Amino acid sequence: MGKSKENLLILLQEAQNKSGYLSQELMVELAKSLNVSLSDVYGVATFYSFLSAKPQARNVIRICKSVPCYLKNSQMIIETVGNKIGIKPGETTPDDKFSFQLTNCIGACDKAPAMMINHEVYGDLNPNKIAKILKSYL
């Protein structure tokens, strides 16, 4: 991908996929090479919810908190996942295996309650199913 500023978002996405987050050094470097201000880079990096300026674990769990999933008891899913991995939304496990977030509608309302782990979508969740899914990431 060429080094012009219209590729800023794409370059950030590539870095995010590679390193799991966008470090300050990377953003400084990117600003220099694209000849844009650091605040422009930081502005884009913090605008999008799938980009992170803070270190994240290898696996990012995103549970849908929007209304259609809420109607199907997403609260129970949030609690189950939280109990299983021992952290709250917004946190990362000490062993760096999982980061845990809540997200807005992921377009899986027909299989609510639903969540994503990295790019994978899991629907029709229940506690048993969650246990199996989480195990597959250990």
Next chain:
Amino acid sequence: MSEKRIVLRNCGIIDPERITTYLDRNGFKALEKAFSELTCEQVIEEIKASGLRGRGGAGFPCGLKWDLSRNAQGDEKYVICNADEGEVGTFKDRYILEGDPFTLVEAMAIAGYAIGAKRGYIYLRTEYHYLLGLLKNAINQAKEKGFLEHFDIDTREGAGAYICGEESALMDSIEGKRGEVRYRPPFPPSRGLWGKPTIINNVETLMNIPQIIVNGAHWFSKLGTEQSKGTKVFSVSGDVKSPGVYELVLGSQLKELVEDLALAKNVKMVQVGGATGRIIPHEMMDTPLTFETILGAGAITVFDESRDVIDIVCRTMEFLAEECCGKCIPGRQGTEAMVEILKRFSRGEGRQKDIRVLEELSSAMMLSSLCGLGQAAPNPVIDSLQHFRSDYDNRIRESEGG
């Protein structure tokens, strides 16, 4: 009324990974017809005559959009497919892309021919990353078969932002920026992506194009109502027995979709059009689904009698406050102020004067917000105040009494 499959005609029938199965269903016949029998102007006339309107929620006449862009001056022009389906409760574009990516590719090539564009982009939300391979495969197979000799299609992946489904924010995102809404005019058909004439169409809008070209505008315009031609694909979820995607002729009643097809019982209300959509109480279930009445992008969220209206409205507003891009004050501060008031109601601390503030704030936001998010954010508040006023009044009485 039963389903009528035009947009979904190939979903579940073809193999979305193999173009030959699409060709067996008359795939790319529309593009061939456009190239060999119709001028660019005739293609646009056909779409205009069909009465096709945008399926992303705004309902803008598709042919007119194409015409504006064809007539705009520009050395380069672009076709963008908006596959950033982020509206709460919407998943029909996901279903379409999963089942039939080829029709979309064909439609974009027809659009490119019509407006004189050589390049198109599909902007896919990152939540649908798992569909990216399927889309790229469809584009490559179409290229190999020689259907994309005059038109290149590229994919762009979003990075998690509801507002990027708004067309001007979407273009900023393709340009590598924060997805913030632009001031208009100029509108995209005259100055869009990179400042060049651009048409942006929703996935479902484009899916209609090949059928209109093959069967003619007259065939299409016979379906639906005066102002709403063709079918609409609905995403139904919430308190229903059979959630899923249904395609109905426009003008069908909400009741047919929600009760007859999705098998809902004891319905209290239905949110039509997602977070910025309208709330329809049970008494109005015979409302026809049209652009003239209620439609949006076709998100149908059903709530049964056990649900608390204020709780739902509050959660909806929290979503909008979070996803607002922050550029204009009515959008940014208005949604936050509404969340604050609605949370007060949820906690049982609502006051009589809050109702007046909600109403005033609603009209200010509708008048002065920069984009559809802020302009339509008050909808759930206004509708719930109109149809479920007693829920608010009871809550106030309880707070004041307690």
